[in-house]
Amino acid sequence: MNEQDFLAAYDPNAYPAVAVTADVVALTIRDGALHLLLIRRGAQPYAGHWALPGGFVRPDEDLATGARRELAEETGLGGEPLRRVHVEQLASYGAPDRDPRMRIVSVAHLAFAPDLPDPAAGTDAEAAAWVPVAELASRQLAFDHRRIVDDGLERARAKLEYTPLATRFLPPEFTIGDLRGVYETVWGHPLHPGNFHRKVLSVPGFVESTGTSTERGGSRGGPRARLYRAGDARLLHPALLRPAKEETAR
Amino acid sequence: MNEQDFLAAYDPNAYPAVAVTADVVALTIRDGALHLLLIRRGAQPYAGHWALPGGFVRPDEDLATGARRELAEETGLGGEPLRRVHVEQLASYGAPDRDPRMRIVSVAHLAFAPDLPDPAAGTDAEAAAWVPVAELASRQLAFDHRRIVDDGLERARAKLEYTPLATRFLPPEFTIGDLRGVYETVWGHPLHPGNFHRKVLSVPGFVESTGTSTERGGSRGGPRARLYRAGDARLLHPALLRPAKEETAR
DNA sequence: TCAATAGTGTCTGTTAGACAGTATCGC
DNA sequence: GCGATACTGTCTAACAGACACTATTGA
Structure with a gap:
């Protein structure tokens, strides 16, 4: 069987269904405090819970494109302001039971934005807001989004160094x-x-x-x-190291 | 509708089919040279091409577990030797056209291993071998695996620093x-x-x-x-910086 | 004996960090 | 004037890198 015949006979539904979402840990600084973009879910599961903005990746779009689209939908941002937002891939989260609906692998992204206007609630969201990171401890997040946020914050802190x-x-x-x-x-x-x-x-x-x-x-x-x-540097040499990481790394 | 009813009515096949694979950039040092584990694909697509070991993530396993399983299958490794291999997530690759069969998102992993025995060809592979990284330039890799390997090598070099x-x-x-x-x-x-x-x-x-x-x-x-x-450190303070990165970073 | 390596001592240029000092502004 | 900030100068301890030196081994 040559490659063409093979592809014609290939059945994409022969494998167990998996879905892929692009979620975004979007950070900005407002009033001198670090803020995170959160939405309140309007649909099941975790309806009413706060969660990261994100959604299913569309068939024709790249992962990063999906993340940017979700970010744009939640913030109402577009054009030049959106282009100034830095988006990079953070990590993927795929524990089998992380979503009660089905197997969902979330490709999380990290976004750095200048001070942005207040978001407008999007399609799936009851509400959307910039939440001070300091207040996150007292909020419960949907799915494994707490873990994703923690990873994103640590990545952000590290990225400022170099x-x-x-x-x-x-x-x-x-x-x-x-x-x-x-x-x-x-x-x-x-x-x-x-x-x-x-x-x-x-x-x-x-x-x-x-x-x-x-x-x-x-x-x-x-x-x-x-x-x-x-400037035009993409990496800092030498780096600006964080003071006093202590020996907590051990 | 409460959450229970919602889940009962939920149809996992209502969304376009996506598949998720765990692929591994496995590195080891043999005879003083850095080697990468590659397999020669026995099945379509890209039959006969060299590619990274990997495969579809099973419904009940985590992403990292899938990567370890694929690595074990290709190397015949298990038990204590496999436990000594370090596996971490590298990044996910999900360009819409990266696989001609269907939409496949690859969650790539990076593995560091002590000198391992020669691999045995596994289920889907015609052959498997440790290939010197220096010889990669003259080999064509399947899919976007060249890009994944490059990212993995750069990550490995950076990880040694800190x-x-x-x-x-x-x-x-x-x-x-x-x-x-x-x-x-x-x-x-x-x-x-x-x-x-x-x-x-x-x-x-x-x-x-x-x-x-x-x-x-x-x-x-x-x-x-x-x-x-x-030792018991998980991060090096201070780090061992690479000499002479020059201004190529700009 | 010779060449290679392990491990230590020493020197120098660079850098992070502490501190001080001057100039310029809002109030 | 007063307090706060921008920016620069200076000093010190720490560190990277270069070099040198001794001791120990295989061939």
């Missing part, structure tokens, strides 16, 4: 202080302003000067700060 | 020189023996002394080396 993705939380032009705010928010530690400043400027390709400065000083005083935009 | 997984390529007891050989093989650079030695011993939890030494010196002379086993 990639310039912190700039994806900011508008196209930003100050070094703004950038430091992103690191402090995601890592949860205050950083030394002077050392951070020098370090950022010393990493080639991390930021590039716009030649301009802010119109006004900070809200609490201080000189006008110079404005920068993201 | 995890103690290099020890997974070695027997339970090894010398610092053995460990250096792993790094040199995977990274493709010679390392400074003296500095490497001191660095490894300075990282807490990377290796621990067995109190014993090798019975004989090296095959080309030299004193007997002290033996170590893997």
Whole structure:
């Protein structure tokens, strides 16, 4: 049998049904706090529970495309603002009993977004909201989404160390202080302003000067700060390491 | 409708058929060279082509379990030797046209193994072999497996920097020189023996002394080396950074 | 004896981090 | 003026990398 005959005779339904979803851990910074996009499920199962935005991958779309589409549907975002959102694959979750309906493998994605407008509830969702990550401890999430969120947060913290993705939380032009705010928010530690400043400027390709400065000083005083935009580096050398990981890694 | 009624009425076949496979990028070191486990496909599609070991995930097994099972089937490995193989998820690949049969999402895994015996051809495979990574350039791989292998190799190189997984390529007891050989093989650079030695011993939890030494010196002379086993660290602090990444990252 | 390796000591350039100091702003 | 911030200078401890040296082994 040649390949053509083989394909003609092939029955896709001969195998047990599996479904694949693209779910998104979408992070943004609002009011100086890290926020996660959650939806309240309107349909079974876990109706009424908070969950990650996501849904079944369509037959003609790539996994990342599916994740972007789901994100767009939940946030009402499109065009240039959506293009500025960074989306990458996080990991896949496929425990046999993770969904009571059937075998569902979730390909989770991680998204970094600048401060976005409040989301509008989409098709399957009763509600959608940016939820402060600090409040997650007191909420119950559907499926194994707690685990996915934890993995996503850890990935985000790690990615800030060796990639310039912190700039994806900011508008196209930003100050070094703004950038430091992103690191402090995601890592949860205050950083030394002077050392951070020098370090950022010393990493080639991390930021590039716009030649301009802010119109006004900070809200609490201080000189006008110079404005920068993201540079062309895709990895930071040397990396900005998180302080004091301690020996907890062992 | 409550959740129970909903589930009873749920039809898993109402959605377009998707299949999920677990594929494995299995690496080992033989004769001082990095090798990859490949099989020659005996069935359509891509019959006769070399491909990664893998197959459909069974209804009752987790993704990682499926990857381990496929690896065991191809290598004939089991029991304690199989337990010593490190398997982790790499990434998922789901381009709509990556498999001509139907929509197949491959959850790729990465495996680090000590020197293993030659594999035996399994059920679907005409042949199976450890192939030197250096020879991959001249071989054509099925599906998008070239891309998966490239991603796996880059992940492996990066993982050696900040995890103690290099020890997974070695027997339970090894010398610092053995460990250096792993790094040199995977990274493709010679390392400074003296500095490497001191660095490894300075990282807490990377290796621990067995109190014993090798019975004989090296095959080309030299004193007997002290033996170590893997320590309890899961991350290396500080990391062993690759030398000279240059500015290629930009 | 010779070549190769294990393991240690030492030096230097670089860097992270602490601290200080000046200039500029909002209030 | 006062407090806060932007940005720069300086010092120190830690570290990577280069080099050197001794001791021990196989051939």
